[in-house]
Amino acid sequence: MLKKILGGLAAVILVLVGVIATRPAEFSVQRSATLPVPADAAFAVVNDFHRWKEWSPWEKLDPQQKTTHTGAESGTGAVYAWVGNDDVGEGRMTIEESKVNELVRIKLEFIKPFAAVSTTTFTFKPAEGGTEVTWVMAGKNDFMSKAFSMFVDMDKMVGGDFERGLASMKTVAEADAKKHAEAEAARVAAEKAAAEKAAAEAAAAAAVAQPAEGAPVVAEPTP
Numbered sequence: 001m002l003k004k005i006l007g008g009l010a011a012v013i014l015v016l017v018g019v020i021a022t023r024p025a026e027f028s029v030q031r032s033a034t035l036p037v038p039a040d041a042a043f044a045v046v047n048d049f050h051r052w053k054e055w056s057p058w059e060k061l062d063p064q065q066k067t068t069h070t071g072a073e074s075g076t077g078a079v080y081a082w083v084g085n086d087d088v089g090e091g092r093m094t095i096e097e098s099k100v101n102e103l104v105r106i107k108l109e110f111i112k113p114f115a116a117v118s119t120t121t122f123t124f125k126p127a128e129g130g131t132e133v134t135w136v137m138a139g140k141n142d143f144m145s146k147a148f149s150m151f152v153d154m155d156k157m158v159g160g161d162f163e164r165g166l167a168s169m170k171t172v173a174e175a176d177a178k179k180h181a182e183a184e185a186a187r188v189a190a191e192k193a194a195a196e197k198a199a200a201e202a203a204a205a206a207a208v209a210q211p212a213e214g215a216p217v218v219a220e221p222t223p
Contacts, residue, residue, distance in 0.1 A: 028138040029155050031162035035170045036130040037177040039101040045172050046104050046122045046133075048073075049080035049093065055168035057161040061087040089113050093120070108137065133169065135162045 035042050045051045049069055053059045065084030072078045075098040083090045090112040097105040106120040118139030125132045137158060 026138065026140050028136065029158045029162065030134065030136045031159050031166060032132055032134040033163075033166040033170065034127045034130050034132050035166075035173050037170075037173045039124045039126065039131045041173045041177040041180070042131045042133050042169065043101045043104070043124050044176065045169055047075055047095070047098055049078050049095075050074070051172075052080065055165060055172045057165040057168070058088055061085070086113065133166060135166060137162075 045055060050073075053067075059065075062084035065082050065088055068081045070079045070081070071094070074095075076095055078095045079092065080094075081092040082088060089110060091108070091110045093109070094107045095104060096107050097103065101124055103124070104122045106122075108118045108120045110116045116139065118137055121134075121136045121138075123134045123136075125134075
């Protein structure tokens with residue numbers, strides 16, 4: 001009887017292993033959103049890891065997590081590492097390619113609770129009403145990842161995080177764009193005021209240097 005039970009379990013395990021092995025070897029999760037801001041405003045909050053805490057959907061999962069920034073200040077070569085609770089684990093991100101206002105490609109490395117490497121890409125394209133931001137994470141599934149995907153919808157789970165992140169990014173980028181517009185308006189107004197003041201001073205100086213219209217001209221005495 002025991003042999004039959006063990007044989008049955010072995011058969012089930014073999015079938016399960018076979019099913020898992022047939023799962024897709026690669027995965028890709030993608031979400032897009034149109035942000036009502038210029039490309040530079042959207043690009044800036046992604047290209048600088050120091051600003052991810054303002055919009056990343058994972059930053060709030062563990063407010064006490066430890067983060068470190070190394071490498072370049074921003075753009076290609078910038079590195080962001082984190083260590084946190086079970087919700088965020090441990091990992092590292094490295095910007096491998098950065099094209100101003102067009103693309104940011106990141107190597108994403110998970111260390112804990114499981115080891116995995118994937119590629120995250122942000123692209124920025126002009127769109128009606130602003131800039132279309134597309135967020136993609138792609139990689140390869142190992143055996144454990146294939147098994148996990150049988151019970152958890154990765155696209156729904158990770159895609160939901162992307163959607164929340166893009167919504168927060170929109171808020172941050174809009175605030176940045178507004179500040180920039182206000183600063184630019186203030187600069188233009190200051191330059192205009194300075195130009196008007198300079199013109200008024202020049203006119204006043206010219207009026208002092210020239211005799212008033214209709215005033216008699218006194219001839220210089222002849223020696």
